[in-house]
Amino acid sequence: MTATLAFGGRALKKFRRTPIQLLDVAVHPVVFTLIFSFLFGGAVGGSIDAYIGYLVPGILVMTLLVTTGTTGAALSVDIATGVYDRFRTLSIRPGAVLTGALIGDLVRYALASVVVIVLGLALGFRPAGGVAGVLGAVLLVLLFAVSLSWLWTLLALTIKTPGAVLALTQAVLYPLSFFSNIFTTPATLPGWLQAFVDVNPVSHLVSAVRALMAGTAPGASLGWLLLGCALLTAVFAPLAVRRFNAAG
Amino acid sequence: MHAVEASGLVKAFGATRAVDGIDLTVPTGSVYGFLGPNGAGKTTTIRMLATLLRPDAGQARVFGHDVVAEPAAVRGRISLTGQYASVDETLTGRENLTLLGRLHKLTRAATATRADELLAAFDLADDGDRLVRTYSGGMRRRLDLAAGLVVRPDLLFLDEPTTGLDPRSRSEVWRVVRGLVADGATVLLTTQYLDEADQLADRIAVIDHGRLVAAGTNSELKSSIGGGTLHVRLRDPGDREAGLALLARALGAAVPVDGDPAGLTARAEAAGGAAAALAELSWAGIEVAEFALGQPTLDEVFLALTTKEKVA
Known part of the structure; x- marks a missing residue:
């Protein structure tokens, strides 16, 4: 546990000193919220006020998804600089390096969530679910983000080139975000795309987050999501830890 | 253990x-x-x-x-x-x-x-x-x-x-x-x-x-590598031929020709041999601008070790 916390502390110190990561957390949600609410709000949702309630949960999900992308990139930078070689020759619990880094990421994700929610509130977002609903929704997105981070961790340990890791994660995350119900209702889409949006896990996440924030029951989506998170973690966490400890 | x-x-x-x-x-x-x-x-x-x-x-x-x-x-x-x-x-x-x-x-x-x-x-x-x-x-x-x-x-x-x-x-x-x-x-x-x-x-x-x-x-x-290496720079590059022959005889080893027109480099088994070779240069009227007796470089070590392997 000491080791995990030590690595968590390291991640936070690095985060504080790497302005680009702060940018990622703060600027991305602001830009996307402003673009979609003011630029498209009228066209897509009828009015900005009507659309903002639909958009904030979506932006929250997208921001966190994109933020998970830097997890893998940061890890592969560490590997490239040789810092991890030293950590791997220490007799510490296998996986402490990775779980420690995830604790740091969790703080980053939480910060990004606060930025999105505060901005939404400023733009007139009034969630019917109240504090409890919003908190529940944020916790759900955080859980999903951390579970997904294990996949990027494994990817970073396998590919090892920071640029390639970032490019690959973005190539997965942006289509998943845009071809979902984040920005618009799938009813207006052509049939084949609708089918994709319906099975896209991001859509399920967004639906559940919307329901929680609106104070309605999230229904089956929530169950599927929790199962998905459990699966992501159960499959990729042990693989990543094994990969990390395995002598190349 | x-x-x-x-x-x-x-x-x-x-x-x-x-x-x-x-x-x-x-x-x-x-x-x-x-x-x-x-x-x-x-x-x-x-x-x-x-x-x-x-x-x-x-x-x-x-x-x-x-x-x-x-x-x-x-x-x-x-x-x-x-x-x-x-x-x-x-x-x-x-x-x-x-x-x-x-x-x-x-x-x-x-x-x-x-x-x-x-x-x-x-x-x-x-x-x-x-x-x-x-x-x-x-x-x-x-x-x-x-x-x-x-x-x-x-x-x-x-x-x-x-x-x-x-x-x-x-x-x-x-x-x-x-x-x-x-x-x-x-x-x-x-x-x-x-x-x-x-x-x-x-x-x-x-x-x-x-x-x-x-x-x-x-x-x-x-x-196993042999002693050091004698590096000599002559004042007059024109003396190089004569110096080369003299060093080869004095040190009992072939002197490879390298890029420096006034330079000579030869293997010297012992410091005494190198000193004697330098003395012979000066007796022969070949002026030496500078000299150094160094350890073999890594290149020379490899050369020596790999040649030895081939002979054996």
Whole structure:
């Protein structure tokens, strides 16, 4: 546990000193919220006020998804600089390096969530679910983000080139975000795309987050999501830890 | 028990056999020098011994523990200082040491004390709270060495600890290594420099293309290579032909012709022979601008060792 916390502390110190990561957390949600609410709000949702309630949960999900992308990139930078070689020759619990880094990421994700929610509130977002609903929704997105981070961790340990890791994660995350119900209702889409949006896990996440924030029951989506998170973690966490400890 | 016992180590990357059947025994308490050019397989061997890389064939034991089967037991005894300073650039020097102290399960108080000790010992006391990003190459290397010593290891791997350092930083690193050995640590050191291996190591193994070319104590190795090398620069390049013939006769060795039009380089088995050869040059009226009797360079060592192999 000491080791995990030590690595968590390291991640936070690095985060504080790497302005680009702060940018990622703060600027991305602001830009996307402003673009979609003011630029498209009228066209897509009828009015900005009507659309903002639909958009904030979506932006929250997208921001966190994109933020998970830097997890893998940061890890592969560490590997490239040789810092991890030293950590791997220490007799510490296998996986402490990775779980420690995830604790740091969790703080980053939480910060990004606060930025999105505060901005939404400023733009007139009034969630019917109240504090409890919003908190529940944020916790759900955080859980999903951390579970997904294990996949990027494994990817970073396998590919090892920071640029390639970032490019690959973005190539997965942006289509998943845009071809979902984040920005618009799938009813207006052509049939084949609708089918994709319906099975896209991001859509399920967004639906559940919307329901929680609106104070309605999230229904089956929530169950599927929790199962998905459990699966992501159960499959990729042990693989990543094994990969990390395995002598190349 | 030996600190390191390895036999038949092999590691291939694609079609390249980076390490091609290396046997190695490092006695506890000694400094073992691993000498070879870039790409000879030094780092790959060290990484296998330090549990970072799985050997394709062969086996290795560190203090009796198999590096593949018992990595945790091996990791508890070793410390690795890499060729590329493996310290965290976005942390300060002190934070780097503190992180490692905590990872070694030292208490906060013990960690702080140890960090202060190390910063002072490595001449970084004034820079401990600056980000490593702002450090010079020498400072980074010193911090890297310090980071490997937060908890005193029984076996320290030093992978090219002085490559790219200026002479002053280099001798500082040497001083540190000598201090460690005096305190009883075993050190496995890789280097591209013969004089570094000579200065620090009790035993030297010469490695090239993934194979050991020669191994032994410094004096064994030197006597197998032959003595030093005499470099002479003549005042008048026109005397070169005559000087060449004279040196070849005086030293009893062929004098290869190199690029310097006024330069002559010949192997000299002993300093006395070199002095006599220089005297003969001066008697013959060939003026010498400068001369030096040096140790064989790494190139010469390889030339000597590989030619010897072909004869045998």
